[in-house]
Amino acid sequence: MTRPVLDVRELTKVYGAGEATVHALRGVSLAVGRGDYVAIMGSSGSGKSTLMNILGALDVPTSGTYLLDGVDVSRLVDRQLALARNRLIGFIFQAFNLIPRMTAVANVELPLAYAGVRSRERRLRAMAALEVVGLADRARHEPNQLSGGQQQRVAVARALVTEPALLLADEPTGNLDSRSTGDVLQVFDQLSSAGRTIVLITHEPEVGDRAKRLIRLVDGRIVTDRRQQPVLASMGRHTV
Ligand code: ADP
Ligand code: MG
Numbered sequence: 001m002t003r004p005v006l007d008v009r010e011l012t013k014v015y016g017a018g019e020a021t022v023h024a025l026r027g028v029s030l031a032v033g034r035g036d037y038v039a040i041m042g043s044s045g046s047g048k049s050t051l052m053n054i055l056g057a058l059d060v061p062t063s064g065t066y067l068l069d070g071v072d073v074s075r076l077v078d079r080q081l082a083l084a085r086n087r088l089i090g091f092i093f094q095a096f097n098l099i100p101r102m103t104a105v106a107n108v109e110l111p112l113a114y115a116g117v118r119s120r121e122r123r124l125r126a127m128a129a130l131e132v133v134g135l136a137d138r139a140r141h142e143p144n145q146l147s148g149g150q151q152q153r154v155a156v157a158r159a160l161v162t163e164p165a166l167l168l169a170d171e172p173t174g175n176l177d178s179r180s181t182g183d184v185l186q187v188f189d190q191l192s193s194a195g196r197t198i199v200l201i202t203h204e205p206e207v208g209d210r211a212k213r214l215i216r217l218v219d220g221r222i223v224t225d226r227r228q229q230p231v232l233a234s235m236g237r238h239t240v
Pocket of ligand 1: 015016022023024042043044045046047048049050051
């Protein structure tokens with residue numbers, strides 16, 4: 001494989017000390033190549049969020065190494081970590097995290113504003129990202145004028161707009177009904193077909209089934225890591 005987008009080795013994470021010590025990760029090694037679509041599953045307490053926070057450069061491991069697009073993230077200090085994060089990762093959260101009373105297109109533009117991109121180019125790129133998720137016609141709507149599924153697709157556009165090396169999603173369909181889940185998964189399918197690298201955490205087997213690779217965590221360890229034939233959407237597209 002060419003240089004992996006993500007390459008973690010023997011990650012451990014220990015919380016607390018003494019009697020309160022928790023070994024949240026007990027030696028996790030994982031390489032994700034460009035264009036892969038990985039679902040991470042595991043029961044509550046298995047270490048999913050801990051792993052996701054480390055993969056997202058939001059937290060540091062107790063031990064182990066982490067290369068993100070060839071950059072040794074375990075050695076970066078806070079400011080560099082924030083820069084690597086902004087440049088390399090697009091985040092999608094369970095709760096969408098859109099800014100209220102700001103239009104969809106303005107929300108999508110935000111990461112570009114932080115990166116210092118000028119307003120005209122910001123607008124063009126944000127509109128193109130909304131086009132990708134099928135919501136160009138909702139660009140002027142504010143979050144509370146959009147359905148849950150539409151809000152999450154706006155959040156996907158916001159994650160995409162900086163052209164990150166990695167899309168990282170934590171329970172992206174956890175707050176959605178089945179129809180909206182279908183719409184969001186269809187966007188992920190489409191992004192995966194277009195060569196995007198996606199890592200997501202999910203509790204839902206039907207979400208995990210759509211990925212190309214399924215990883216199971218139990219008690220801070222990877223117990224299964226296998227390729228699978230992704231299940232493709234059986235439903236038609238609902239965009240309204
Ligand atoms: P999951 O997301 O799979 O539910 P987590 O990564 O949140 O699992 O948690 C893994 C283990 O680490 C759990 O036992 C949890 O209680 C513990 N844990 C998580 N975060 C902290 C923290 N900040 N301090 C102490 N223990 C924590
Ligand atoms: Mg969790």
